[in-house]
Amino acid sequence: MKYVVWGMVVLLLIIHQNWFWDDKTLVFGFFPIGLLYHAGISLLAATTWYLATLFAWPIEEEEQKILEQEGA
Amino acid sequence: MTLAALDLFGDQRISFTIIVCYLGLLLLLGLGSSRLFRGTSKDFMLASHSIGPFMLLMSIFGTTMTAFALVGSTGEAFKEGIGVYGMMASSSGIIHSLCFFLLGIKLWKLGHKYGYKTQIQYFRDRLESDKIGVILFPVLVGLVIPYLLTGVMASGTVIQNTTTGTFPSIFPSENPRLDGAIPKELASLAICGVVLVYVFFGGMRGTAWANTFQTIVFMVLGVVTFMVISDKLGGVVAASEAVLEHHPEKLARSEMSKVQFFTYLFIPLSVGMFPHLFQHWLTARSAATFKLPVVAHPLFIMIVWVPCVLLGVWASSIMTADGPMFTDKTPANAVLALMVNKMTSPMLTGLLTAGILAAIMSSLDSQFLCVGTIFTEDMVLHYRGRENITDKQEIWLARSFIVGIVAVTYVLALLLDGTRIFALAVWCFSGFSSLFPLIFASLYWKRLTKAGAYACVIAAAGSWLYLFAQSGFASNPEYTLILPLGGEEYEMMPVVGMIGCSTIAMIVVSLITKAPSGETLKRFFPTKASAR
Numbered sequence: 001m002k003y004v005v006w007g008m009v010v011l012l013l014i015i016h017q018n019w020f021w022d023d024k025t026l027v028f029g030f031f032p033i034g035l036l037y038h039a040g041i042s043l044l045a046a047t048t049w050y051l052a053t054l055f056a057w058p059i060e061e062e063e064q065k066i067l068e069q070e071g072a
Numbered sequence: 073m074t075l076a077a078l079d080l081f082g083d084q085r086i087s088f089t090i091i092v093c094y095l096g097l098l099l100l101l102g103l104g105s106s107r108l109f110r111g112t113s114k115d116f117m118l119a120s121h122s123i124g125p126f127m128l129l130m131s132i133f134g135t136t137m138t139a140f141a142l143v144g145s146t147g148e149a150f151k152e153g154i155g156v157y158g159m160m161a162s163s164s165g166i167i168h169s170l171c172f173f174l175l176g177i178k179l180w181k182l183g184h185k186y187g188y189k190t191q192i193q194y195f196r197d198r199l200e201s202d203k204i205g206v207i208l209f210p211v212l213v214g215l216v217i218p219y220l221l222t223g224v225m226a227s228g229t230v231i232q233n234t235t236t237g238t239f240p241s242i243f244p245s246e247n248p249r250l251d252g253a254i255p256k257e258l259a260s261l262a263i264c265g266v267v268l269v270y271v272f273f274g275g276m277r278g279t280a281w282a283n284t285f286q287t288i289v290f291m292v293l294g295v296v297t298f299m300v301i302s303d304k305l306g307g308v309v310a311a312s313e314a315v316l317e318h319h320p321e322k323l324a325r326s327e328m329s330k331v332q333f334f335t336y337l338f339i340p341l342s343v344g345m346f347p348h349l350f351q352h353w354l355t356a357r358s359a360a361t362f363k364l365p366v367v368a369h370p371l372f373i374m375i376v377w378v379p380c381v382l383l384g385v386w387a388s389s390i391m392t393a394d395g396p397m398f399t400d401k402t403p404a405n406a407v408l409a410l411m412v413n414k415m416t417s418p419m420l421t422g423l424l425t426a427g428i429l430a431a432i433m434s435s436l437d438s439q440f441l442c443v444g445t446i447f448t449e450d451m452v453l454h455y456r457g458r459e460n461i462t463d464k465q466e467i468w469l470a471r472s473f474i475v476g477i478v479a480v481t482y483v484l485a486l487l488l489d490g491t492r493i494f495a496l497a498v499w500c501f502s503g504f505s506s507l508f509p510l511i512f513a514s515l516y517w518k519r520l521t522k523a524g525a526y527a528c529v530i531a532a533a534g535s536w537l538y539l540f541a542q543s544g545f546a547s548n549p550e551y552t553l554i555l556p557l558g559g560e561e562y563e564m565m566p567v568v569g570m571i572g573c574s575t576i577a578m579i580v581v582s583l584i585t586k587a588p589s590g591e592t593l594k595r596f597f598p599t600k601a602s603a604r
Contacts (some may be wrong), residue, residue, distance in 0.1 A: 012166055016158065017334055024323040026316065030308040031325040032385070038158040039378055045370040049173065053363045058177050063182045063359045066184050 001055040008048045016041055088238045088254070090422030091231060094289075094429065095266050098282060102270020105281035109274060113466040116275035117189050119446045123355040125364035131280045132352055132365050133372050134287035134434030136168060136343060139226045140497070141376050142294055142428055146411075147404030151385025153322035156384075159336045161377035165370030167340035172366050176346050176353040178515050180362070182596070183354040191350045191511075192450040198514050200592055201522040205450050207529050211507070212347050213446065216439055217481065218500040224485040227263040227429055228256030233409055234425040235259075260485055263429065267437050268478045271444075272471050276355055279437045286430035291376055293427030297412060297420065298379030302386075306414045311386040318389040318396075332552065335565040342504035342601055344511050348442035380408070387411055440481075444474035488583040495546040499536075499566075506532035506570035509578055517582075518597055522580025531577035532570055539566040 017036075025033040114120055121130070138144075148156040179194065188194045192205045232253045240252035270278045305311040315322055343349055354360060387407050390397040397414065398407060407534070412424050448470040453461060463467070510528045513520040543551035543566070552563040 009166075009170070015338075016162060016166060016337075020324070022324050024316065024320050026309075026312050026323070030312040032154045032312070034324055035154040035157055035378070035381060038162040039374055041158075041162045042165045042370045042374040044073065045169065046164070046367050047168045048365045051369070053366060057242060057359075059359045061179055063181070066181060067358060 005048070005052045005056045008051065012041065012045055012048055015044075074263050074387055086418045087234050087422035087425060090419070090427055091234070091429070092579050094426040095262065098285070098433070099266055099269055101285055102266075102274050102278045102282050105278045106270070106273035108277055111467075113463050113470070114189075116467050116470060117441070117449075118351065119276040119280055119355045121184065121353075122277075122353060122357055123361065123402075124357055125193075125361045127284050128356050128361050129354070129365040129368050129372075130284035130287040130357075131434075131438070132172070132349065133369060134283040134290075134431075135348060135352060135438045136164075136346075136435075137287075137290075137373075137376060137431055138223065138435045138497070139230070139428050139432045142290065142380055142431055143226075143230075143405050143408050145377050145380040146384040146387070146408040147406070148400065149322075149381040150387045150402075150407045151384075151404045153319075153324065154381060154385055155324075155333070157381045158253040159333050159379055160339075161373050161381075162370070163337050165373045168343050168373075169369050171341065171344040172353075172362060172369070175511060175515060176349075177359050177362050179350060180353050180356050180357040180359060186595075189351070189354070189450045190446050191345075191347050192446065194524070195510075195514065198592065198596055199520075199522045199525045200588060201525070204522070204525060204529075207526065209446065209450055211503075211529060211533055212345075213443060215500050215503045216443055217484070218496045220436065220443075220477075220481045221488065222438050222497045222500075223432045223439075224260050224264060224481055225256075225488070226354065227432045227436075228260035228485070230409070230425055230428050230432075231259035231263075232256040233300065233406070234421060249297050257486060261482060264437075264478050264482050266434055267440060268475065271437050271441050271474055274442060275467075275470075276351070278369040279441055280352075280355065280580070283434045283438060284577065286434040289436070290430040291426040293423055293430075295507065296380055297408075297416075297424050298383060300420055301383060302410055302417050305386060305390065308382075311382075311389075314389040314391065315385055318391070322385045322388050329563045331555075331562040331564055335568045336567065338505055338567045338571055339498070339501050341508040341571070342501040345504040345507040347446060348438040351442050351445060352438065376601070383408065383411065407409075440474050440478055443477045444470045447477075495549040497545055498544075498549075499540055502567040502570060503532070503536045506536055506574050509571065513578060513582075514596075519582055519587055520578070521582045521585045521588060523585040524578045527581035528574045528578035531571055532574035535570045535573040538567060542586045566574065 020034045020037050023033050027033050027036050109115060110120060112120070145156065145161070150159070182188065182194060184196065186194075189198075192208050195204050195208060196202055232250065232255065235252070236250065237252040237255045238254065243250075243252055243255060245251045246251070270282050302308050302311055305314075306429055312323075353362075384407060386440070387398050390411075398410070402410070408424075409421075412421050448466060452469055454465065507529065510525055510532075513528075514525070539551075539553075540546065551566065553569050555562040555564055
């Protein structure tokens with residue numbers, strides 16, 4: 001699952017970089033589609049990072065030990 | 073003169089009154105939070121590692137978002153169109169959280185384990201080099217100073233522009249735009265004074281409380297400004313349709329170089345090496361505290377930037393009886409303030425100014441505290457010997473350095489008045505980005521050596537100075553690197569050249585020099601079994 005999450009991060013960077021490049025459509029009559037697309041990427045980034053905190057957390061026993069040492 | 077005679081709530085002075093009330097409220101909050109100060113140097117510099125998820129999110133977000141998030145985003149969108157959101161905001165949402173995740177949590181762990189307060193303390197241990205501080209110290213402080221100047225100078229300009237006509241008898245001027253306005257020298261001094269008071273008394277804890285309050289202020293006021301102005305424009309649909317009619321190119325990214333769009337991704341890497349952010353990371357109560365900032369940071373960027381980008385794009389097509397409200401000659405960074413001035417009440421102008429000042433001050437405070445901490449920890453304590461200085465003396469040393477750095481920054485702001493400060497800020501961010509390979513390799517590459525780290529810092533500083541000179545010392549804001557490839561020429565941000573130089577130098581020199589000792593590798597790369 002950890003590798004799936006990091007795959008999603010790479011995918012996120014790829015889709016961040018030509019769709020809607022020259023498209024001037026206004027979604028809902030006011031939202032430029034290129035801006036909506038990138039706002040969607042922000043939402044997708046938050047979702048991806050949420051999954052990363054669940055499945056790819058980089059540090060629990062070790063953390064507990066550090067906090068106990070500090071408490072002592 | 074009575075208060076009534078001053079007419080502080082009349083149209084002419086309401087903005088000034090709101091700014092003064094806001095600064096007063098901030099002082100009260102800062103002084104109030106200083107009552108929670110525990111009297112130790114660890115509490116002064118790191119809030120005793122006690123900051124929870126919400127305050128960590130607000131302090132990190134407030135610190136990374138400067139006035140540029142409100143003023144610059146609107147101005148850039150006015151000039152370049154909606155593409156600036158993808159180029160600067162959604163990219164930061166991905167990269168900033170990536171840095172918190174990959175670097176922040178690991179550095180928090182090492183900081184807790186070995187008692188670090190600054191980056192240099194960590195690098196001295198990891199690289200087995202006492203002298204790395206001598207080379208990193210001037211580079212880090214040298215890059216933070218222009219960042220500080222951005223805030224101090226911008227705050228003076230913002231207050232001066234907002235208070236035109238407030239006190240014509242006290243501050244008369246031939247220039248009608250400045251007649252009666254609070255002079256920016258005085259305004260910057262007031263801002264420095266307010267920040268100094270709450271950082272001096274409250275340390276990191278006061279800073280975290282003030283940042284939390286200020287981040288809420290600038291986020292809420294940004295959204296309120298958007299709602300009021302969109303209503304004045306006849307609603308969001310009418311505002312966007314006017315752009316489609318007059319400036320359709322602002323609704324797409326077709327004017328933007330794709331390679332430049334890509335290379336902008338490297339600028340947010342600067343957060344990995346910001347010394348003030350390193351200090352904020354260490355304030356976290358536990359590693360789990362990072363979860364909320366990692367997830368919410370991209371959302372917060374979206375909440376601040378989307379309304380500002382839309383306002384900037386709409387500004388390009390606002391029509392009045394005399395023609396367009398703004399032209400190509402309108403200074404981009406003045407667009408938001410002018411829109412608010414021309415289209416809303418003086419009260420909202422005052423509130424938005426408070427929001428912009430909140431964004432500026434929530435970055436200034438962390439940087440002042442951080443430079444004071446670096447001077448105290450990495451210079452005085454390191455070279456005089458920790459055993460020769462008591463904890464109380466350490467706090468007063470840090471406070472003295474903070475007063476000193478505020479004074480130096482203020483004087484520099486007076487001397488450099490008129491410099492293209494926003495252009496300078498991009499160069500300062502690029503400088504921090506060029507050191508990103510060093511912090512990343514120190515955490516993930518066992519083979520990084522002391523000599524490799526020196527080569528990295530020297531290559532980063534050398535390439536930065538060379539390219540900075542090539543750009544006419546930031547006088548050419550459009551300066552880019554040209555890469556000729558296959559008969560085509562590609563425009564890239566200078567930061568790519570800097571990161572390329574520092575990475576290659578670091579890898580090559582590390583590979584041809586002696587690897588770090590087994591002792592160091594055991595400390596910084598423990599195996600699963602030894603960690604337990």
